Amino acid sequence: MLKLTNVSKSFGGLKAISDLTFEVRPNQFFGIIGANGAGKTTLLNLITGYTPPSEGRIEFEGMPIHGLPPYRVAHCGIGRTFQITQPFAEMSVLDNVMTGALFSRNGARRSLRQARAMCDEPLRLVGLADQAHQLAGVLTLGARKKLELARVLVTEPRLLLLDEVMGGLTPHEIDDLVETLRRVHAAGTTIVMIEHVLHAIMNLSDHVFVLNFGRELYRGTPDDVVNHPEVIAAYLGKPLTEQ
Known part of the structure; x- marks a missing residue:
């Protein structure tokens, strides 16, 4: 449904997104995680036309959409919060x-x-x-x-692209919104979700893509991701003896 091929984005001398390639399948719940500054919102901006990629190709249902203005991207069938x-x-x-x-x-x-x-x-x-x-x-x-x-x-x-929809919510509100998103997904909408609330994204996603400083760090099932040493190090930091 969504395909990114060698997508990069630079702002002057800063490379916010570097050579990302991945696909989102129809009916998938695709989670994207990463620490602050990893490039998550920039990635959504690239997909939805708020900023053009410096390099690479973005396709939706086989049609190139990179370079289209946001309203044209929305009219193609992509929604965003x-x-x-x-x-x-x-x-x-x-x-x-x-x-x-x-x-x-x-x-x-x-x-x-x-x-x-x-x-x-x-x-x-x-x-x-x-x-x-x-x-x-x-x-x-x-x-x-x-x-x-x-x-x-x-x-x-x-x-549907969700940009940190759980931000600022209480634990009860998060649990309620998780159930809401389950209903939305079950109704037939493919979802790509960026989120800092890890237990929410791990409970909802069937595939998780990990960003670190604009680059792919790891991708896999939620269980694989939360147990991967490099993902743990990126979120929690390495012990002082390893730095």
Whole structure:
């Protein structure tokens, strides 16, 4: 579904992403982990068109997308959440999700009634159906994260990219969002997830890709990754006797 081939990105003399090659298969839950500064968000920016790669090729369903602007990437069927949620605070939860339906591919052809009807399933999937008429500005952080997710899901993405969606949440909210993402994935959406909350990403992912200073460190099953010596060293540091 998604294929990166020898992708690199430099900002002046800094090489933020270096020669990455990997594939994401349809219906996969693909986790990406790495310490702060590893290049995770830069990688999502490359895929979604917010910044062009310096080198390499990015394909979605066999079509090259590197160099396309973000709205064109979104219209291809790729949706994305952001680390910082920015709902329209004075609008209801339902109206926030409707903006996704109206500004997505073919959105200009939809009536308000059609856009409203499209919101029912995303709101149900994320667990906000009962809060549809609340103002977005009064939601808890956990509910705002779900709203961000629903607003992307209503665009009907075939591939969903999640950028640290668990950030700032309480343990209870994290557990709740894990179950939400299980429902979204089970409904047929392929997911690529960047996350610092390791127990969440290990419980959800069937394949994990580890970034370290913009380079691939390791890839494999969650069990393989958490037990790999180089991954442990990258996250926890080496003993002083080995430095």
